[in-house]
Amino acid sequence: MEPALFWxxxxxxGILLLGMTGGFxxxxxxxxxxxxxxxxxxxxxxxxxxxxxxxxxxxxxLIFKEELIPTSANKLLFILAPVIxxxxxxxxTAVIPWGRPIHLFGRDINLFIxxxxxxxLYITAxxxxxxxxxxxxxxxxxxxxAMMGGLRATAQMVSYELALALAFVAPVxxxxxxxxxxxxxxxxxxxxxxxxxxGFILGLLRWNLSMPLGFLIFFxxxxxxxxxxPFDMPEAEQELTAGYHVEYSGMKFALFFMAEYIKMIAVSMxxxxxxxxxxxxxxxxxxxxxxxxxxxxxxxxxxxxLIWVRGTLPRFRYDQLMxxxxxxxxxxxxxxxxxxxxxxxxxx
Amino acid sequence: xxxxTEVTLDELKHLVSNRxxxxxxxxxxxxxxxxxxxxxxxxxxxxxxxxxxxxVPDVGFLHTGIEKNMEAKLWEQAAVMTDRLDYLxxxxxxxxxxxxxxxxxxxxxxxxAQAIRVILVELQRIASHLVWLGTHGLDLGALSMFxxxxxxxxxxxxxxxxxSGQRMMATFFRPGGLWRDxxxxxxxxxxxxxxxxxxxxxxxxxxxxxxxxxxxxxxxxGVISAExxxxxxxxxxxxxxxxxxxxxxxxxxxxxxxxxxFEVPTGTHGDVYDxxxxxxxxxxxxxxxxxxxxxxxxxxxxxxxDRKYVPPPRAELGTSMEAVIHHFKLWTEGFNLPKGxxxxxxxxxxxxxxxxxxxxxxPKPLRVHWRTPSxxxxxxxxxxxxxxxxxDLVGIIGSIDIVLGDSDR
Numbered sequence: 001m002e003p004a005l006f007w008x009x010x011x012x013x014g015i016l017l018l019g020m021t022g023g024f025x026x027x028x029x030x031x032x033x034x035x036x037x038x039x040x041x042x043x044x045x046x047x048x049x050x051x052x053x054x055x056x057x058x059x060x061x062l063i064f065k066e067e068l069i070p071t072s073a074n075k076l077l078f079i080l081a082p083v084i085x086x087x088x089x090x091x092x093t094a095v096i097p098w099g100r101p102i103h104l105f106g107r108d109i110n111l112f113i114x115x116x117x118x119x120x121l122y123i124t125a126x127x128x129x130x131x132x133x134x135x136x137x138x139x140x141x142x143x144x145x146a147m148m149g150g151l152r153a154t155a156q157m158v159s160y161e162l163a164l165a166l167a168f169v170a171p172v173x174x175x176x177x178x179x180x181x182x183x184x185x186x187x188x189x190x191x192x193x194x195x196x197x198x199g200f201i202l203g204l205l206r207w208n209l210s211m212p213l214g215f216l217i218f219f220x221x222x223x224x225x226x227x228x229x230p231f232d233m234p235e236a237e238q239e240l241t242a243g244y245h246v247e248y249s250g251m252k253f254a255l256f257f258m259a260e261y262i263k264m265i266a267v268s269m270x271x272x273x274x275x276x277x278x279x280x281x282x283x284x285x286x287x288x289x290x291x292x293x294x295x296x297x298x299x300x301x302x303x304x305x306l307i308w309v310r311g312t313l314p315r316f317r318y319d320q321l322m323x324x325x326x327x328x329x330x331x332x333x334x335x336x337x338x339x340x341x342x343x344x345x346x347x348x
Numbered sequence: 349x350x351x352x353t354e355v356t357l358d359e360l361k362h363l364v365s366n367r368x369x370x371x372x373x374x375x376x377x378x379x380x381x382x383x384x385x386x387x388x389x390x391x392x393x394x395x396x397x398x399x400x401x402x403x404v405p406d407v408g409f410l411h412t413g414i415e416k417n418m419e420a421k422l423w424e425q426a427a428v429m430t431d432r433l434d435y436l437x438x439x440x441x442x443x444x445x446x447x448x449x450x451x452x453x454x455x456x457x458x459x460x461a462q463a464i465r466v467i468l469v470e471l472q473r474i475a476s477h478l479v480w481l482g483t484h485g486l487d488l489g490a491l492s493m494f495x496x497x498x499x500x501x502x503x504x505x506x507x508x509x510x511x512s513g514q515r516m517m518a519t520f521f522r523p524g525g526l527w528r529d530x531x532x533x534x535x536x537x538x539x540x541x542x543x544x545x546x547x548x549x550x551x552x553x554x555x556x557x558x559x560x561x562x563x564x565x566x567x568x569x570g571v572i573s574a575e576x577x578x579x580x581x582x583x584x585x586x587x588x589x590x591x592x593x594x595x596x597x598x599x600x601x602x603x604x605x606x607x608x609x610f611e612v613p614t615g616t617h618g619d620v621y622d623x624x625x626x627x628x629x630x631x632x633x634x635x636x637x638x639x640x641x642x643x644x645x646x647x648x649x650x651x652x653x654d655r656k657y658v659p660p661p662r663a664e665l666g667t668s669m670e671a672v673i674h675h676f677k678l679w680t681e682g683f684n685l686p687k688g689x690x691x692x693x694x695x696x697x698x699x700x701x702x703x704x705x706x707x708x709x710x711p712k713p714l715r716v717h718w719r720t721p722s723x724x725x726x727x728x729x730x731x732x733x734x735x736x737x738x739x740d741l742v743g744i745i746g747s748i749d750i751v752l753g754d755s756d757r
Binding site (some may be wrong): 014040042144145152230310315318320 | 373376
């Protein structure tokens, strides 16, 4: 490997990791502000102008908190569990393209870390690892509430995972490739007849009308995947007093918190890539640098959707989620795959 | 005088099934510092997976000794303690206590005082139901409800503050009437609230009533038949959710409730959802009562002029020797109630709130006993929650609307 390429990878990975962790910090701020507006409150406004330094204040607080490990806990797993939860959340976005290749410092630089030909499979595989962290955290804490949270996470995973996988299958069939770059480019190609300014709208319409239920199923299943309200049973504050992370404090708790919010960003990026045209937008051809901006806007809107849902809906019960996942979401996802297959077979 | 008995572990083992002792089921201690036990209720749960096999409510963590404390106070002084019982129904507690004294002393309460009492008690009922709705929503994960409801409750507390200077512990009702007349902007403030509030209730209903997740979480949960509910001594909305149309304001009107036109909503299934609907409708009915009471609010005195029990107005002290004597007597040794006992129940937001007074003819109560709905309703919690999941249990606790200050007195 030539040194320049090596540095390119290091720098891109650094940007992604810093972007995700910084994004996490400001996502908490974004959520608090948006949620507070939904709930007729003001939200954080003390630390810095408009409360902008609140995430930093929180980070400082959490770093200096005492880290407790229960004496009866399984220490190795107790320490390992937050790590297992946070790492998949950080690496899952490696295959998400942020834009077209740009020409910089005399080199063509691809705006993704890796374009592997099984990109979608990579996403599903990595996404499933995170639940081990939650289950192990629940088990190793030796706390009954945490244990129940871990058990709920397991029950939850088996109920949404199939529907989620099928929601991944539909775009793959449509694009004829498992590479995320190919999937986005296919959406760009679909919109070409309408030109540079409105092409992305046509692409969006043609893409999503070919699999009418896809986005909805993906959104619901991925909300369950990241334990967001209304599927936040593993940590249900009002039932399990925080569930799997009840015994965690300080930075170890922060890691769980971080994993949850980074996963929010990650699934929003995945949803934008697979269903909303990724980095595609008006005048992409002329100004490739707009790609990351469009992706950011889409992620921002999807995150608002997640926050909005949290501010509106009550929580499911975990057996109801299982029934919902198996009896409703799974058949619907199968139907979606059938529809997209027919569309591909007829339209070619 | 009192003996404490040692309780050994063996004596407590009958509370759980044999399966728990063999390690087949899990014992989980929920509370007293659990977020969904509405204060400091402790529930010992026996769980099979997440299914509640048995639950043992353990009350007493908020014990204040108010009943005993009241015995050490003059009749009128003890009225201050009533606010501290059920802190979401402060005026209602005061009403029950004042009605009991008025019954024993055969005191007449002027119509204006009665109407203002009704307005404040009904507003308090709305405020209490708002706290219930907010916390119930929060228990089921609808966290915005909590903030919306508290925003509206604030308006009611402002009205109480306007009248008495206190938001919660108003002690506005005194034996024989009110502490003083309401200020001039009282009517305006209440009307403003009445104008705004119906829209808000509709908004809450839009968020929850037809929400499929909410319906899944509440329908067929915590079911109790009408017969069982009566046998367990349930009252108020918790009973009416099962069907019986038993409301003390209708069956045994007090404080002029017979003049007002209002419905008593009832449910049919006796589940959490029906109890929810009953309380939502009750808020609307309470608004109707407040509206009517405000429209026909008579003018006149707000306190009885029976100087045996009610101190004279301050202005009279300068001109009347008799007034000075009454003032001195009432503020030094209080009044003596006739020997006897009385039980006076009112319809609190939670159910039948009764106060039993025993007087030996002296200036202090010989015995005060409160029949509080929260305490009685908690007995039924094991019956309601058996066979349901932990997630349902928090909904069930929310649906019987307990206030621990009401339970442990």
